[in-house]
Amino acid sequence: MPTLVIVGAQWGDEAKGKLVDVLGSQASLVVRYAGGNNAGHTVIADGQEYKFHLIPAGILHPGTRAIVGSGMVVCPKGLLEEWDRTILQKKDLGELIISSAAHVVFPYHRMLDSLEETARGSNKIGTTSRGIGPAYQDKVARIGIRMGEFVDPTRFAARLKDVLTAKNEMLQRFGQPALSFDELYAEYSAYADRLRPFVRDIEPMVAEAVEAGERVLLEGAQGTFLDLDSGTYPYVTSSHPVAGGACLGTGIGPRHIDSVLGVCKTYTTRVGSGPFPTELDNELGDHIRTIGKEFGTTTGRGRRIGWLDLVALRHACRLNSLSGLVVTRLDILSNFETIQVAVGYELDGERIDYLPGDVDVLARVKPIYHELPGWTGDLRPCRSMSDLPENARAYLDFMAEYTKTPVAIVSIGPDRAETIIVREDLIWG
Numbered sequence: 001m002p003t004l005v006i007v008g009a010q011w012g013d014e015a016k017g018k019l020v021d022v023l024g025s026q027a028s029l030v031v032r033y034a035g036g037n038n039a040g041h042t043v044i045a046d047g048q049e050y051k052f053h054l055i056p057a058g059i060l061h062p063g064t065r066a067i068v069g070s071g072m073v074v075c076p077k078g079l080l081e082e083w084d085r086t087i088l089q090k091k092d093l094g095e096l097i098i099s100s101a102a103h104v105v106f107p108y109h110r111m112l113d114s115l116e117e118t119a120r121g122s123n124k125i126g127t128t129s130r131g132i133g134p135a136y137q138d139k140v141a142r143i144g145i146r147m148g149e150f151v152d153p154t155r156f157a158a159r160l161k162d163v164l165t166a167k168n169e170m171l172q173r174f175g176q177p178a179l180s181f182d183e184l185y186a187e188y189s190a191y192a193d194r195l196r197p198f199v200r201d202i203e204p205m206v207a208e209a210v211e212a213g214e215r216v217l218l219e220g221a222q223g224t225f226l227d228l229d230s231g232t233y234p235y236v237t238s239s240h241p242v243a244g245g246a247c248l249g250t251g252i253g254p255r256h257i258d259s260v261l262g263v264c265k266t267y268t269t270r271v272g273s274g275p276f277p278t279e280l281d282n283e284l285g286d287h288i289r290t291i292g293k294e295f296g297t298t299t300g301r302g303r304r305i306g307w308l309d310l311v312a313l314r315h316a317c318r319l320n321s322l323s324g325l326v327v328t329r330l331d332i333l334s335n336f337e338t339i340q341v342a343v344g345y346e347l348d349g350e351r352i353d354y355l356p357g358d359v360d361v362l363a364r365v366k367p368i369y370h371e372l373p374g375w376t377g378d379l380r381p382c383r384s385m386s387d388l389p390e391n392a393r394a395y396l397d398f399m400a401e402y403t404k405t406p407v408a409i410v411s412i413g414p415d416r417a418e419t420i421i422v423r424e425d426l427i428w429g
């Protein structure tokens with residue numbers, strides 16, 4: 001039963017989109033299990049650049065069913081724009097399916113996201129302002145509107161009327177004008193009409209694929225340390241990017257997960273607020289941001305940059321029970337004389353080798369670095385491990401040894417072809 005989870009092993013933006021595209025060609029089902037259009041996945045295929053925020057990158061493969069999973073929160077307008085843009089770029093796409101249990105993001109969610117952020121003042125989280133937190137709040141409060149209801153005109157009208165009354169009260173508390181039911185219903189009914197053919201219960205379909213032994217890829221968004229429970233709370237997103245979230249967001253039980261690959265960069269980035277022990281808030285960080293083009297796909301914000309934090313990565317390996325690492329952006333670290341990796345932290349004069357769970361404590365740690373020799377040259381033409389410079393291989397070996405997790409795949413450029421499969425056996429279980 002080859003069911004594979006792909007999870008971000010850092011703070012998101014690890015280049016999961018490219019990997020899902022590469023492996024999506026081998027899967028009959030690709031299901032995204034969490035988040036919304038706070039995520040941004042860029043895929044470069046056959047010289048074309050595709051940007052996805054909601055649709056699983058597996059859509060680029062005809063014959064693959066690309067599923068917007070039950071654990072997601074979906075902006076209908078954003079989804080339709082993405083769909084229209086993608087079919088203009090490529091005619092032969094996979095089949096798009098949207099879970100009837102996914103929650104709908106409305107304009108009041110986006111407005112409240114921005115208003116709540118402003119109200120946090122200096123404690124702001126640095127959210128993407130896509131309404132993600134407020135949409136998940138509604139889900140937990142059991143007042144959210146799910147896709148199944150959204151595409152049923154009678155139920156949608158009744159639910160929206162109810163919810164909008166409460167939301168308008170909240171908006172008014174922030175001094176904002178109330179939203180008009182008629183306008184909102186008219187606009188969103190038109191989206192619902194277009195989305196209706198794509199919406200269905202996904203759980204039986206996913207279960208049948210798993211039972212039939214088909215290859216099922218469960219695609220994560222964001223990253224381990226943005227997880228609501230396991231991340232650097234409260235500087236986290238409102239969903240479950242960790243591998244456990246794949247079960248919740250797709251309806252698959254844990255016994256059916258065969259392999260979990262954790263995607264990590266050769267350095268670390270983070271968007272938004274929160275502690276970041278190996279951050280390089282200096283010229284070196286600026287240099288890596290520039291050569292790595294580390295600007296958000298969704299918000300365009302410059303990402304915070306730091307050295308690779310192996311203490312955090314090992315924690316991610318444990319939290320997700322990773323079968324293997326997918327190491328991306330090795331090409332970006334070429335031409336550094338030496339490279340630092342954090343192998344421990346100093347906390348109040350003592351050495352610790354774990355990631356503290358409390359953000360105030362995490363903010364106090366100082367990384368203890370191990371220095372590795374760099375390498376030179378353009379790695380993008382490399383197609384096997386033996387093509388890589390010796391010191392680049394030694395860097396990968398050091399990561400694997402410290403985290404006790406083998407390297408399964410190495411990415412040395414944005415194109416599909418710029419991928420080295422190291423351990424085929426770790427991919428589909």
Ligand code: IMP
Nearest residue numbers: 012013038039126127128236237271272
């Ligand atoms: P939200 O998900 O918009 O609520 O934002 C919460 C935190 O998660 C913020 O620090 C965001 O910058 C971060 N975040 C959300 N989505 C992503 C992503 O796809 N990549 C990196 N950071 C993200």
